[in-house]
Amino acid sequence: MLAKTLLATTAALALSLGLAATASAQPTTVRIVSKDLLTTNPEDVAHIERIEQALAERGTEVDIEIVDLPSSGYADALGVMLLSGDIPDLIYFQGGDAKMVEQGILEDWRPWIEQTEYLKDGLYAHNVARLENYPYLLYPYPVRIPQPVIRREWLEQSGLEAPQSVDEYVALFTAIRDGDFDGNGQDDTYGITSADNTNELDAIFNQAFGVTSTWMKNEAGEWVHSRVTPQERDKLAFYASLREEGLYDPEYITTKWDIKEDKFYTGRAGVILGSSMEVIDIYGGKLRQVEPEAELVLLAPPEGPGGRGLAAVDVSKESRGFAMSVLSENKEAVVAILDFLASPEGQMMDRMGFEGEHYTRSGDTIEVTDKISTWYARFMATANWEAPVVWQSEAAVASLDQLAEYYTPDNAFVFPAEYAADLDATENVYRSWVYKFISGEAGMDQWDRYVSEWEAAGGARLNEYARGVLDE
Amino acid sequence: MVAGDEQRFDAALDDGNVPIDSRWDAFVRGLRRWWPYYVMMAPGIFFFVVFHYLPIWEAKIAFEQVRIIPPNIWVGWKHFETLFTSPVFWQVMANTLIISGMKIAFVFPVPILVALLLNEIRSGPLRKFIQSAIYLPHFLSWVVIAGIFIAALSPSGGVVNQITGFFGLAPRSYMTDTGAIRWVLVYSEMWRSGGWDSLLYLAAIIAIDQQLYDAAEMDGANRWQKIWYVTIPGIVPTIATLFILNAGMFLSADLNQVINLSNDVVRSTIDIVDTYVYRIGLQTGEYSLATAAGLFKAVLGMLLIVVAHNVSKRLTGKGVW
Numbered sequence: 001m002l003a004k005t006l007l008a009t010t011a012a013l014a015l016s017l018g019l020a021a022t023a024s025a026q027p028t029t030v031r032i033v034s035k036d037l038l039t040t041n042p043e044d045v046a047h048i049e050r051i052e053q054a055l056a057e058r059g060t061e062v063d064i065e066i067v068d069l070p071s072s073g074y075a076d077a078l079g080v081m082l083l084s085g086d087i088p089d090l091i092y093f094q095g096g097d098a099k100m101v102e103q104g105i106l107e108d109w110r111p112w113i114e115q116t117e118y119l120k121d122g123l124y125a126h127n128v129a130r131l132e133n134y135p136y137l138l139y140p141y142p143v144r145i146p147q148p149v150i151r152r153e154w155l156e157q158s159g160l161e162a163p164q165s166v167d168e169y170v171a172l173f174t175a176i177r178d179g180d181f182d183g184n185g186q187d188d189t190y191g192i193t194s195a196d197n198t199n200e201l202d203a204i205f206n207q208a209f210g211v212t213s214t215w216m217k218n219e220a221g222e223w224v225h226s227r228v229t230p231q232e233r234d235k236l237a238f239y240a241s242l243r244e245e246g247l248y249d250p251e252y253i254t255t256k257w258d259i260k261e262d263k264f265y266t267g268r269a270g271v272i273l274g275s276s277m278e279v280i281d282i283y284g285g286k287l288r289q290v291e292p293e294a295e296l297v298l299l300a301p302p303e304g305p306g307g308r309g310l311a312a313v314d315v316s317k318e319s320r321g322f323a324m325s326v327l328s329e330n331k332e333a334v335v336a337i338l339d340f341l342a343s344p345e346g347q348m349m350d351r352m353g354f355e356g357e358h359y360t361r362s363g364d365t366i367e368v369t370d371k372i373s374t375w376y377a378r379f380m381a382t383a384n385w386e387a388p389v390v391w392q393s394e395a396a397v398a399s400l401d402q403l404a405e406y407y408t409p410d411n412a413f414v415f416p417a418e419y420a421a422d423l424d425a426t427e428n429v430y431r432s433w434v435y436k437f438i439s440g441e442a443g444m445d446q447w448d449r450y451v452s453e454w455e456a457a458g459g460a461r462l463n464e465y466a467r468g469v470l471d472e
Numbered sequence: 473m474v475a476g477d478e479q480r481f482d483a484a485l486d487d488g489n490v491p492i493d494s495r496w497d498a499f500v501r502g503l504r505r506w507w508p509y510y511v512m513m514a515p516g517i518f519f520f521v522v523f524h525y526l527p528i529w530e531a532k533i534a535f536e537q538v539r540i541i542p543p544n545i546w547v548g549w550k551h552f553e554t555l556f557t558s559p560v561f562w563q564v565m566a567n568t569l570i571i572s573g574m575k576i577a578f579v580f581p582v583p584i585l586v587a588l589l590l591n592e593i594r595s596g597p598l599r600k601f602i603q604s605a606i607y608l609p610h611f612l613s614w615v616v617i618a619g620i621f622i623a624a625l626s627p628s629g630g631v632v633n634q635i636t637g638f639f640g641l642a643p644r645s646y647m648t649d650t651g652a653i654r655w656v657l658v659y660s661e662m663w664r665s666g667g668w669d670s671l672l673y674l675a676a677i678i679a680i681d682q683q684l685y686d687a688a689e690m691d692g693a694n695r696w697q698k699i700w701y702v703t704i705p706g707i708v709p710t711i712a713t714l715f716i717l718n719a720g721m722f723l724s725a726d727l728n729q730v731i732n733l734s735n736d737v738v739r740s741t742i743d744i745v746d747t748y749v750y751r752i753g754l755q756t757g758e759y760s761l762a763t764a765a766g767l768f769k770a771v772l773g774m775l776l777i778v779v780a781h782n783v784s785k786r787l788t789g790k791g792v793w
Contacts, residue, residue, distance in 0.1 A: 075754075075755070076754040076755070079754055079757055079759075080754075082540060083538065083540060083757075083759060085540065085542070087540065095755060096754075096755065096756070096757050098756075098757070099756065099757030099758070100540065100757070103539060103540050103541070104541075105540055105541070196735070196736070197736055250627070250628070251626060251627070251628065251645075253647075253648055253735045253736055253737060254622045254626075254647045254648070254735055259619075259622075327541070420756065421558065421560060424560070425560070428736075428739055428740050431736035431737070431739075432736060432737050432739075432740070434736075435648060435736060435737045436737075439645070439648070
């Protein structure tokens with residue numbers, strides 16, 4: 001009897017230990033939702049599989065599950081999904097994150113990043129600043145500031161050097177307007193165009209006119225929004241003069257991004273601005289479809305009466321990026337995935353695609369294939385990893401150098417939710433007056449009227465709140 | 473039920489004079505008799521139940537503070553108070569009423585006129601060609617239509633300004649003109665739906681008894697008089713029904729249209745309840761506030777249907793129920 005009992009006990013123990021062993025061998029499932037990361041894309045699936053495999057080789061068994069969301073209207077669909085209670089472990093936000101933070105759904109990245117081997121060293125300066133101010137979003141990519149490009153042939157045809165000052169930019173725009181470089185027999189090419197608003201122009205002209213940051217001190221030494229400063233007025237007067245001279249596309253406000261590109265490719269605008277090195281390469285690629293020999297040249301921000309540089313970078317928070325759910329039971333695994341992706345091996349995978357397809361290796365020599373242009377990093381492009389081969393265009397690479405040279409952090413900060421209506425209203429007032437000034441519907445002598453309207457729409461409250469924050 | 477009863481019941485069913493206590497029987501018998509039609513109707517019913525009736529229950533979040541981690545917190549009328557004390561909301565309501573009013577006044581009659589005109593075209597091929605041409609815009613998305621209108625109304629090279637320029641008028645930027653943009657919404661809606669919406673009226677006109685036209689002919693009526701005394705009275709029930717249904721949609725001035733035709737200059741002029749709900753609800757995540765705005769709009773829409781129904785009953789004797 002005793003023998004039978006012992007046998008049964010031993011068998012039960014062995015069985016339970018076996019089950020426990022099986023359970024512990026089960027990989028941790030990490031659910032990821034990200035824009036353009038889809039189970040319907042074989043490249044995405046294969047990429048995720050090799051990440052799992054690489055992590056397994058490092059002793060971390062992870063089963064990464066992609067949560068499919070449509071790329072079109074991604075931010076809206078994500079909000080609805082999260083509201084329904086379906087909260088993946090790693091979430092890519094493109095807006096709408098503030099409401100989640102308000103409800104305490106998103107994890108503070110800082111203590112987690114501190115523990116990583118690679119990720120903490122892979123962040124850019126703007127990432128570090130943004131994480132200090134808003135530690136819920138992580139987006140290890142170069143900062144995005146629009147930078148101007150022109151066809152090399154057109155710049156040469158103008159007979160001018162690449163512009164270095166505001167006056168030289170005006171000279172270049174004038175040469176484009178008068179030179180008929182597109183050869184259609186008409187002087188119908190604008191020097192520059194932008195999409196929807198003047199944000200792209202601001203990227204290169206803000207510093208030149210002394211609009212150095214979002215909040216600036218007035219003559220009385222008080223903080224005021226830069227949009228109501230004399231420097232802003234001078235900048236807008238300059239834009240208005242460009243429009244009046246036929247150098248700036250007067251229909252920028254109804255120009256969407258695709259129309260902006262079309263105007264550039266078809267020779268209706270000489271200079272456009274691209275927001276990142278990838279975008280600049282896309283412009284170059286599309287341009288070569290109509291002009292096979294075309295090559296883009298990156299232009300530098302101009303020296304002006306107020307200085308020189310690219311617009312100050314808002315470091316109050318990431319406008320997009322990855323967040324980790326506080327509800328996740330697999331936070332260590334999430335961080336392990338990101339840390340692996342920040343490692344040299346992970347960056348090679350994430351930024352260069354698949355060997356044999358996007359690049360080939362012969363000994364120590366790596367060469368990219370034509371398909372490299374279709375690959376893009378799904379998760380990050382860290383600051384401290386250098387690709388073994390450079391395949392981007394000269395203009396695209398130069399844009400990164402220029403970003404590093406002219407990087408200036410802004411003093412913008414996140415307003416509390418109760419100021420949302422004021423922000424919305426002042427934005428509308430500013431945008432509509434900018435168009436009025438540029439189009440000539442309002443003269444610059446109406447500047448004071450605009451300032452009064454802006455302050456009445458909530459600007460005065462914003463200024464007051466900013467003084468409280470910035471004077472601290 | 474004996475055979476005689478069954479026959480009487482069928483006759484009553486056909487006449488629509490089914491006694492109240494036999495309604496369930498009537499429904500079941502009707503289901504048996506007309507089941508193919510019920511099967512055809514099922515997807516539509518399913519759609520409305522799932523996407524229109526079930527969500528009504530979730531409209532309760534207008535009275536709650538939504539928590540992603542449940543439970544939601546009951547806040548009563550707080551979101552409605554926030555809405556009604558916001559000057560932006562009343563501006564948005566005013567825009568919605570103005571734009572919807574303009575559409576009812578200027579867009580609603582267009583399909584009726586188109587149908588009447590199409591009915592007068594005697595040449596079959598010409599009629600088919602015109603019908604095909606005017607139905608086409610209905611199948612274009614607002615993104616495409618916005619592109620067409622922005623190009624056509626461009627002050628530099630747009631066809632409209634070229635035409636007005638021919639008459640010596642200065643170019644005008646209609647898309648950035650706060651006085652013109654609402655008319656752009658009205659006209660683009662007219663262009664998109666005028667042809668397609670005429671289908672219903674055309675069907676109603678075709679259903680008018682030919683003998684009425686013959687009798688009018690014998691009485692010496694000319695074409696205009698036949699339109700006025702035969703065709704228009706013949707389609708009044710259709711007009712009334714569609715007007716009442718349109719009244720329910722009165723506060724829905726078309727989100728897609730406004731978003732695609734909007735820009736920084738005219739945004740405050742054409743910001744409507746739907747764009748406000750989209751911006752506040754989906755883009756900033758204030759779902760409760762957005763639901764409150766949507767619910768307010770829906771209740772007003774329902775009231776408008778009731779009012780329009782009663783007015784129509786009084787004026788034409790026809791309503792929707």
